[in-house]
Amino acid sequence: MSFKRTRLNEGVFLNVYDTPKFKNNYLAISFAQPLDKETASMNALLPLILTRGTVSYPTMEKMSTALDSLYASTINTRCFKKGEVQFIGFNCGILSNSYATDDCDIFGGTLDILREVIFEPYTENGIFSEKYLETEKQNLCDRIAAQINNKTSYAIARANEEMCKDETYGISAMGDIASVESINAGDLYEHYKKVIANAHIEIFFVGEYGEAIDSKIRSVLNFEARTPAALKTDVVRSASSVKEITEEQSVNQAKLSIGFRTGKVLSDGDYYKFVLFNEVYGGSPTSKLFMNVREKLSLCYYCKSIPEPQKGVMIVTAGVEEQNKEKAQSEILAQLKDISEGNITDEEFESAVCSILNAYREIDDNPESIENWYLGRMLAGLTTSPAQTAEQIASCTKADIADMAKGITLDTVYFMKPEDNADE
Amino acid sequence: MNKVIEKSSALLREKYYYVKHKSGLDIYVFPKKMASTYALFGTRYGSVDSRFKKASDPDFIEVPAGIAHFLEHKMFENEDGVDTFARFAKTGAQANAYTSFGITAYLFSATERVYESLDILLDYVTHPYFTKETVDKEQGIIAQEIRMCEDNPGRALSFNLLKSMYSDHNIRIDIAGTVESIAQITPELLYSCYNTFYNLNNMALCVCGDVELESVLECADRNLKQAEPFDVISEAKPEKAEVNQKYCTCNMQVSMPMFAIGVKDVDISSDPTERMKKNAAISVISDMLFGKSSSFYNNMYDEGMISGSLDLWAEHNKSYSFITLSGEAQDPDSVYNRFLELIAKTKAEGLDREEFVRCKRVMYAGMVKSFDSTEEIANNFLGYVFDDGDILDFTDIMGNLDYDYTNELFKTMFRDEYYTLSTVYPIDKE
Numbered sequence: 001m002s003f004k005r006t007r008l009n010e011g012v013f014l015n016v017y018d019t020p021k022f023k024n025n026y027l028a029i030s031f032a033q034p035l036d037k038e039t040a041s042m043n044a045l046l047p048l049i050l051t052r053g054t055v056s057y058p059t060m061e062k063m064s065t066a067l068d069s070l071y072a073s074t075i076n077t078r079c080f081k082k083g084e085v086q087f088i089g090f091n092c093g094i095l096s097n098s099y100a101t102d103d104c105d106i107f108g109g110t111l112d113i114l115r116e117v118i119f120e121p122y123t124e125n126g127i128f129s130e131k132y133l134e135t136e137k138q139n140l141c142d143r144i145a146a147q148i149n150n151k152t153s154y155a156i157a158r159a160n161e162e163m164c165k166d167e168t169y170g171i172s173a174m175g176d177i178a179s180v181e182s183i184n185a186g187d188l189y190e191h192y193k194k195v196i197a198n199a200h201i202e203i204f205f206v207g208e209y210g211e212a213i214d215s216k217i218r219s220v221l222n223f224e225a226r227t228p229a230a231l232k233t234d235v236v237r238s239a240s241s242v243k244e245i246t247e248e249q250s251v252n253q254a255k256l257s258i259g260f261r262t263g264k265v266l267s268d269g270d271y272y273k274f275v276l277f278n279e280v281y282g283g284s285p286t287s288k289l290f291m292n293v294r295e296k297l298s299l300c301y302y303c304k305s306i307p308e309p310q311k312g313v314m315i316v317t318a319g320v321e322e323q324n325k326e327k328a329q330s331e332i333l334a335q336l337k338d339i340s341e342g343n344i345t346d347e348e349f350e351s352a353v354c355s356i357l358n359a360y361r362e363i364d365d366n367p368e369s370i371e372n373w374y375l376g377r378m379l380a381g382l383t384t385s386p387a388q389t390a391e392q393i394a395s396c397t398k399a400d401i402a403d404m405a406k407g408i409t410l411d412t413v414y415f416m417k418p419e420d421n422a423d424e
Numbered sequence: 425m426n427k428v429i430e431k432s433s434a435l436l437r438e439k440y441y442y443v444k445h446k447s448g449l450d451i452y453v454f455p456k457k458m459a460s461t462y463a464l465f466g467t468r469y470g471s472v473d474s475r476f477k478k479a480s481d482p483d484f485i486e487v488p489a490g491i492a493h494f495l496e497h498k499m500f501e502n503e504d505g506v507d508t509f510a511r512f513a514k515t516g517a518q519a520n521a522y523t524s525f526g527i528t529a530y531l532f533s534a535t536e537r538v539y540e541s542l543d544i545l546l547d548y549v550t551h552p553y554f555t556k557e558t559v560d561k562e563q564g565i566i567a568q569e570i571r572m573c574e575d576n577p578g579r580a581l582s583f584n585l586l587k588s589m590y591s592d593h594n595i596r597i598d599i600a601g602t603v604e605s606i607a608q609i610t611p612e613l614l615y616s617c618y619n620t621f622y623n624l625n626n627m628a629l630c631v632c633g634d635v636e637l638e639s640v641l642e643c644a645d646r647n648l649k650q651a652e653p654f655d656v657i658s659e660a661k662p663e664k665a666e667v668n669q670k671y672c673t674c675n676m677q678v679s680m681p682m683f684a685i686g687v688k689d690v691d692i693s694s695d696p697t698e699r700m701k702k703n704a705a706i707s708v709i710s711d712m713l714f715g716k717s718s719s720f721y722n723n724m725y726d727e728g729m730i731s732g733s734l735d736l737w738a739e740h741n742k743s744y745s746f747i748t749l750s751g752e753a754q755d756p757d758s759v760y761n762r763f764l765e766l767i768a769k770t771k772a773e774g775l776d777r778e779e780f781v782r783c784k785r786v787m788y789a790g791m792v793k794s795f796d797s798t799e800e801i802a803n804n805f806l807g808y809v810f811d812d813g814d815i816l817d818f819t820d821i822m823g824n825l826d827y828d829y830t831n832e833l834f835k836t837m838f839r840d841e842y843y844t845l846s847t848v849y850p851i852d853k854e
Contacts, residue, residue, distance in 0.1 A: 021457060022796050061722035068717050068782050072789035099792050135728055142731040142752065145679035151575045250677040250851055253571035285509040285519070295507070298564035301572055319572045347510070354516030361535035364459040365797065 001364065003374070003385065010225035012201045013378075014217065017370050018209040023099055025107060025207035026367035028091035029118070029221065030078070030375065031199035034229050035086045035168050041140075041175025042183055042191045043088050047077035048136040049188065051090075052129070053122035057113065066113060071095040073110040075117060081173040082379055083233030083265075083310025088195075090114065091368070096208065108216055115220040118196070127189040141177045151251055151416065152319065156306065159257035159315050159414035162245050167234060169311050200228035202375060206367035231379055235312045237263050239411035246415045254322040255416040257315050258332060263407030266309040267380035272392045277404035278307050279352035280344060281336065282316055286351045288335040293318060299328050310379055314408070322417050329413065340405035344398045356393055360386040426641055433816040435823075438795055440805075440816070441637045447648035448625035452809065453640050454632040454801055461538045461633025462798040464806050465549050466529035469621035472594035472658075472743060473526075476620060479655040487617060488608040490566075490601015493523040495614050497562050499530065503553040511548070517541040525595050526743055527810055528621075533799060539639050542631065546647035552618045554611040567603045577676045577848045584672040585684045585748060585846035591668040592661040595744050624651035630805045632798040660743070665690045667844040675851045680731065682848040683756035685763055689745040689837055696742075696812035697821070703740040704787070704822040705830045706747055706837070710738040711783045712775060713766060714749045720766045729753055729762070741811045747837075756847045767838045775831045784825060791819050 001019045008014050033043065057063035067073045074093045081087065094110045122129060148154050157172075164170035203221055205213070239261045264274040282289035282305030293303040303318035320328045363369045363386045373386060384392075426446075432439035440454040471492050477484045499521070500508040512519040517534035530549050534541045573579050587596045600606075631640050667688050689706075693699050714720055714736055724730045734751045753759045794800050801815075808815045 023792050024796055059722070060725065061717060061719065064717040064722070065782070068786050072786040072793075093793065095789050095792060099789075101788070135726065138728060139731055142680060146752070147679075149577055149678050152572065252574045253568065284513070286507075286513040290509075291507075294565060295561075298561050299568075301565055301569035319568055321568070321571075347513075351510070351513030355513060355518070358516035358518065358533075358535050362460045362533065 005374075005383070008203075008218065009223055011228045012203075012223045012226070014203045015205070015371075015374055016209050017204075017206040017367075019206065020208045022207050022367070023096050025094040025096055025213070026091065026205065026371075027094060027111070027114075027217070028078070028089065028204040028371055029114075030087045030089040030202045030204075031195050032085055032087050032202060032228070032231055033195070033199050034231065035081055035084045035171050035173070037171050037179075039191065040086060040171050040173065041179040042188055043086055043195070044079045044173065044175040045136060045140055045180065045183060045188060046192055046195060047079060047088050047090060048140060049128050049132060050117050050121050050192075051075060051077055052132040052136065054113070054116035055120040055122065056116055058122045063113065067110070070104065070106050070109045071100060073106060073113075075110070075114055079173055082376060083308070084168040085231045085233065085310070085379060086173055087375070090117065107213060111216050111220045118221075121192070123189070128185040128192075130185050133183070133185045133188065137180050137183060140174065140180050144172070144174050144177050144180070151249065151253075151255055152302075152317070155255035155257045155414065155416050156315050156317050158247070158416070159259045159317070159412055160313065162243060162414055163259035163313060163412040164311070167236065169233070169313070197224065198226050198228060200231060202378065204371040204374070206370055233265070233310045233379075235265050236261055237312065238407075239409040242410050243412040245412065246417060248419045249416050251416065251418050253319045254325060254418060255317065255319050256325055256328055257317045257414040258329065258410070259412035259414065260314045260316070261409050261411050262307060262312045262314050263409070264404060265312040265380070266376060266382070271309060272389050273396055273400040274307070274404045275356060276352055276393055276396050277339065277401045278305055278314070279356050280348055280401055281305050281339060281405070284352070284355050286348070286355075288339065288348070289316065289332065292335055293328055293331050297327065297331060299324050299331070303328070303332070309376060313411075325415055325417075333410070336405055336408060340402055342398060342402040344401055349398055349401070353393060353396070357390050360390045428637065431814070431816055433819060435819055436792060436795060436816065438816065443637070443641060445624075445641070445644050445648065446650060447644065448623070448651040448654075449644065449648060450628040450809065451640065451644060452628065452630040452805060453635060453637045454630065454805060455635065456632050456798050456801065457634055458798050459535050460533050460798055461535070461631065461635055462531065462533045462802045463542055463545055463629070463631045464529050464531045464802045465545050465627065465629045466527050466806050466810070467621050467627045468526065468810050469528050469617070469626070470524050470526040471597060471599040473621065474594055474597065475659040477657055478620065479657060484659060485616065487613055488601060489597045489605040490599070491609055491613060491617055492528055493600050494562065494566060494606055494609050495617055496521050496523045496528050496530075497566060498554050498558065498614060499549060499552065501553055501558050502548060502551065508544070508548045511544050512541060515541045515544070523599055525599065526741070527806070529806060531802070538633065538635060539643055542640065542643040543647060546629075546643060549622070550648065552615065552622070554614045556611055559609060559611055559614070563606055563609070566600065566606055570600050570603055570606075573600060577678045577682060580674060580676060581682050581684050581750060581846055581848050582748075584674060585686045585844065588669045588672040588844040588846055589667050589686045589688045589746060591664060593663045593744060594661070620656055623654045623656075624648060625654035626656070628806060628809050630802045630809070632802040632805070663690055666841040669844065671845050673847040673849060675849050678848055678850050680752050680754060681756050681850065682750065682752050683759055684748055684750035684846045685760060686844045686846070687747040687838060688842045688844070689740070689747075691836075692740070692742060692745055694742070697817070699740060699742065699811060700813045700818050700821045701825070701829075702745075702833065703738075704818065704825050705833050706738045706740055706745075707787060708780065708783045708825065708830060709775070709834050709837075710736050710747045710749070711786060712779050713770065715783070715786075717782075720762065724759065724762060729755070729758060756845065760845050771835060771838070775827070775834055777827055780827050780830065784822065787822050788819070791822065
């Protein structure tokens with residue numbers, strides 16, 4: 001295995017993770033831009049409209065049939081944020097040519113379609129098709145509205161949103177319904193041209209690399225030089241006061257999501273200490289939250305901590321009975337205090353180290369995890385590999401973990417409770 | 425000496441080893457040069473096994489709904505008070521378990537100290553320990569798991585669909601049971617289920633990763649004692665061919681209506697090879713008719729009738745068989761009408777031969793792709809083993825699937841009396 005990052009052009013990077021172990025090649029392209037309320041919805045819409053049709057494959061059915069013939073190659077759309085940076089683009093799963101039962105060039109064929117998706121979208125009168133746009137706007141609005149269907153993830157998203165309501169991070173990577181509805185085909189096409197010309201570009205390949213693949217990528221994904229906007233995230237190091245938000249929803253189980261400012265971000269350089277803290281606190285089935293809130297007190301099925309490394313926030317979430325909210329909340333806070341006082345057993349410490357080292361080694365088995373690792377490092381200005389970070393983690397002490405806990409402040413308590421049906 | 429059977433597939437460039445261990449356990453080792461080794465230790469016992477007896481017992485015993493899943497949770501507690509997760513934590517392995525309709529499986533993934541983790545896996549699954557106190561505690565946790573699931577509209581949609589499809593089959597019963605049913609669970613009942621189904625002759629171990637067969641067998645030698653012969657009868661109620669009801673709906677907090685269409689099938693062969701063939705055929709049929717490249721999907725998408733993608737689920741095993749398609753639509757009834765029109769049209773014209781060839785290629789590619797993850801390999805592997813099939817044979821069966829067989833199957837499987845529609849509508853706020 002080897003990892004190599006190359007600048008193809010100013011603002012355009014090719015990352016290659018060369019490994020013989022997969023039967024599939026993974027190719028992803030991300031356009032990274034500052035998260036901004038004005039453009040978030042248009043950005044979210046772009047990958048959707050671009051995969052509706054191209055010059056040679058003007059309908060989704062034609063494109064999908066062509067991809068099927070290429071041994072079921074996939075071109076998936078992506079839209080997510082890391083910190084206050086919005087990523088949009090595509091990731092492709094492409095069966096290795098050596099598994100073709102005929103002489104099909106699966107990789108070449110798929111990249112030709114990807115090239116059209118990016119550079120030659122289907123247009124009418126020089127702009128995106130009004131009809132396609134209306135369908136995709138509706139689909140995006142449906143997806144935004146559908147977030148409420150999954151109460152567990154919705155409660156986490158709401159806590160993040162409330163905590164960072166006055167910050168850029170509070171903007172959803174999917175945009176918002178009102179601004180999606182106001183987008184027209186002309187403006188979106190103009191925006192598309194700007195993104196292609198100006199966005200910071202990260203191309204990722206995972207698989208068995210070679211001359212043919214290299215030259216195909218370079219010729220197909222041939223972008224002009226650009227000077228992209230800086231990709232940075234404003235960090236609030238500590239909370240000033242505690243916000244309490246309670247909402248009623250039509251649910252059986254109440255959801256508690258507690259938002260914290262962690263005081264630590266990936267670019268700090270010693271973020272690995274925080275990673276270890278999180279594992280001890282609520283990152284695994286042997287963590288303090290799992291062992292106490294679930295196993296000892298039997299209050300919930302799940303209780304875990306979910307940190308965001310670029311923004312320096314963390315949500316602790318649990319599904320509980322409404323009347324157990326205070327009990328769960330005080331236990332979640334008590335466990336944090338316990339760690340800050342250095343109460344970590346040898347067993348807890350060693351388990352956490354072992355578990356992270358295992359997880360870091362597993363990254364090597366999953367192309368998306370590999371990409372995700374290096375995209376995060378890229379934003380933080382780092383190049384450390386999972387193996388290098390594992391060495392740093394192995395050098396941590398219990399005092400490091402306690403220090404991390406001391407730097408964490410409570411920001412927002414979000415509680416979703418069942419609707420009061422007393423009148424029935 | 426253990427007799428080792430080696431089986432390989434030239435097409436997939438994969439192989440595995442099989443050993444019938446002296447304890448009675450079927451052991452499969454699937455070598456794969458990856459960082460992570462995935463081990464799965466499972467029993468042919470799931471939520472559908474609710475009435476059973478040993479051949480020599482006079483009477484069947486009936487157990488509360490959700491007990492197989494409850495038992496799975498309780499296996500993580502040990503007599504010495506050390507939680508199983510804590511034991512695995514020492515080796516860095518990630519442990520978990522799951523219960524399905526027909527399988528309970530315990531697993532770990534690990535990048536180092538694999539055989540130590542395997543020792544733990546084989547040890548804890550063969551050493552049950554249940555007390556009144558730990559059972560009571562678990563009732564609180566599982567009640568919260570059930571409550572969480574009750575708030576999941578996708579789950580309500582599928583379970584209502586299964587209840588509409590089946591009249592008597594236990595697949596109608598929720599895997600986790602209900603808050604009321606799990607309250608009836610006692611340590612004695614757990615032991616009774618455990619002693620019945622956790623017999624090594626009824627179980628299998630599959631280890632996929634950078635491992636040596638000999639070392640896996642040494643773990644088995646160290647941890648496993650010879651099991652008694654397995655002679656359990658788990659009652660399978662006869663199920664009629666027609667669906668239980670044509671329509672089922674409920675209201676939940678969703679942003680737009682959800683629908684699931686089910687096509688029930690009770691024609692299940694006792695021959696595993698026949699089942700694999702039919703399984704391959706129904707996957708192809710389902711992809712041809714409703715897949716991402718189908719006109720059915722693309723037309724409805726273009727017209728704005730459905731939002732997002734359609735989820736397809738095709739199952740065919742010795743216990744149950746069906747095809748389902750689900751998604752989100754403003755008007756589920758109109759989607760159902762399109763479904764009926766599509767079937768009528770396809771029956772008149774026959775399945776498209778060119779699409780048949782393309783879909784087979786899609787299935788082949790999907791098979792090859794599934795061999796890039798030790799987790800996926802082990803889970804798929806065990807699924808085939810527990811249906812008396814073989815994952816490597818399946819690729820050949822798919823490759824040899826012929827059009828005429830598939831087209832005939834389509835015609836017999838798709839009939840009005842086998843369809844059902846399940847919907848979840850948003851709550852009307854007045």
